[in-house]
Amino acid sequence: MLKPWDFRAFFLPFMRFPLYNSYMTENLLAAIKSSLADRQGGGNDEKKATWLIFTIGKAADGRNLYAIHADEVKEILRNADVFPLPFAPAYVSGVLNRYGTPYVVIDTAVMEGKAAQDSALFIVLNDESHSCLKITDVKDFFSAEEKDIVHFAEEELSGFYEGTLAVSGQKALVVKVGAIIAKAGEEIAAA
Numbered sequence: 001m002l003k004p005w006d007f008r009a010f011f012l013p014f015m016r017f018p019l020y021n022s023y024m025t026e027n028l029l030a031a032i033k034s035s036l037a038d039r040q041g042g043g044n045d046e047k048k049a050t051w052l053i054f055t056i057g058k059a060a061d062g063r064n065l066y067a068i069h070a071d072e073v074k075e076i077l078r079n080a081d082v083f084p085l086p087f088a089p090a091y092v093s094g095v096l097n098r099y100g101t102p103y104v105v106i107d108t109a110v111m112e113g114k115a116a117q118d119s120a121l122f123i124v125l126n127d128e129s130h131s132c133l134k135i136t137d138v139k140d141f142f143s144a145e146e147k148d149i150v151h152f153a154e155e156e157l158s159g160f161y162e163g164t165l166a167v168s169g170q171k172a173l174v175v176k177v178g179a180i181i182a183k184a185g186e187e188i189a190a191a
Helices: 009-017 022-041 177-190
Strands: 048-055 064-069 073-078 090-098 101-107 121-125 133-136 137-145 149-151 161-167 170-176
Touching: 048 161, 048 170, 064 161, 073 090, 073 137, 101 121, 101 177, 133 177
Parallel strands: 064 170, 101 133
Antiparallel strands: 048 064, 048 137, 073 121, 090 101, 121 133, 149 161, 161 170
């Protein structure tokens, strides 16, 4: 009969077949290397970028789809308190507190001359400006190549949009985040 302290006798048959052996390691490394080679091997193919598709304003009309590159998004917040910011432009809704750091809330609907949004949904931008965009709804994440963007011609070039992107049969305006932040920064500094 085995004593409770003699555990080696129980585990000895299992110790001959280790779960982590060199054969498995070599196979895993080979699979990882071949997967990386497959991804990097197609040098002719354009890389697909991921876009966050969202709405601004009334969700009923089909002209309110917007796209922002997913790399420019740090976080999507819901129901955050926005505190008013005095002497700011009308399109700056205020400041929200995100983990102790203040973020300026920019309502792009007001910036375009539309009515202010009622929603409490925000895209926190992934840059040093500590700003976020107020949006109505998040629709989808969409993968597309750079060539899929129809860029605006110079005469119709909007200061805040790069072009359009076809998403499920609808056109989404591609947002120039840098232009929006630059305008807000200039006007807040001038106030």
